Amino acid sequence: MSSLPATTASLVSSPAAASTAGLRGLVADWSSDRQAFQVSWGKAMMWIFLLSDTFIFGTFLTGYMTVRMSTTVPWPNPSQVFALHVGGADVPLLLIAVMTFVLISSSGTMAMAVNCAYRRDRASAARLMFVTAAFGATFVGMQAFEWTKLILDEGVRPWGNPMGAAQFGSAFFMITGFHGLHVTAGVIYLLVVALRLLRGRYENRGHYQIVEIAGLYWHFVDLVWVFIFALFYLW
């Protein structure tokens, strides 16, 4: 097409679009074999979804920054709020640190699963995905423990808490709750894909790229935790 003169090229480039108007023309214009990203549609759509999710968590964290900066009441010290009493001493942020390592480990096993999937070793890929899902379920379990401790023992509520600024609770429950939902959905997603992989549902496609796409989602969940860990727990 590029060897043709520009005028000729524009005339013959999209005959379908030129011949129809209205709604059909609109569809033809957007579907005439144009491709910007040289990846499968599933991968492109997952990236677009993750981009939109980036804005969700980005605005949550920006909202958290806004209420934390604007309050005149001291912000509760996360290092003390999330400390665990182990062996007669308070270890700061212990549970959160363990949760971080669990999630990073799950990202590692997920990366290995993707590697196995591309080597067409579907049994290993599925096994590693089950391990990843188990790590994810562990993470959600520890988060449930953390919420229970905070609500029942420390008296943190979305509208107030005994330690300081009232906005602490709402920001905490909103951000970690939404992230926990993502992890839960990811665990279910991974289990579904792994089971389908084992049952041979993807054999007629000739590739197991679905594992990489599921992996993109899982790594994103880990990525969001990196930001929550740094900006909410460490700051």
Add this chain to the structure above:
Amino acid sequence: MQGTSPSPAGQQQHPIGLYLKVWALLFLLSVMSYAVDYFHLQGLLRWSLILLFMMLKAGLIVAVFMHLAWERLALICAIVLPPLALLVLVGLMASEAGHVHLTRLLYFR
């Protein structure tokens, strides 16, 4: 990154050793960011270290685990550039929050 480029079919096949190295690096960076809190570093040093480790971890996850380093530039730009708009929002809200903080100090104390 020699020998780790994706095949023409868009497959992302990379040596498993690379994943293990990045995995170990992520562990190390997490330990270091936890150490920032554990040793009670304060002030500018604390914030700069937290942000540095955060960006390094995020970069490793996105570039290697999510394979963005081996994708074409068109996809990289489409994914990386739009979130930069959030920085504008952060800037706007930071100045707004400062203003609200000052008015609260003036009228609600």
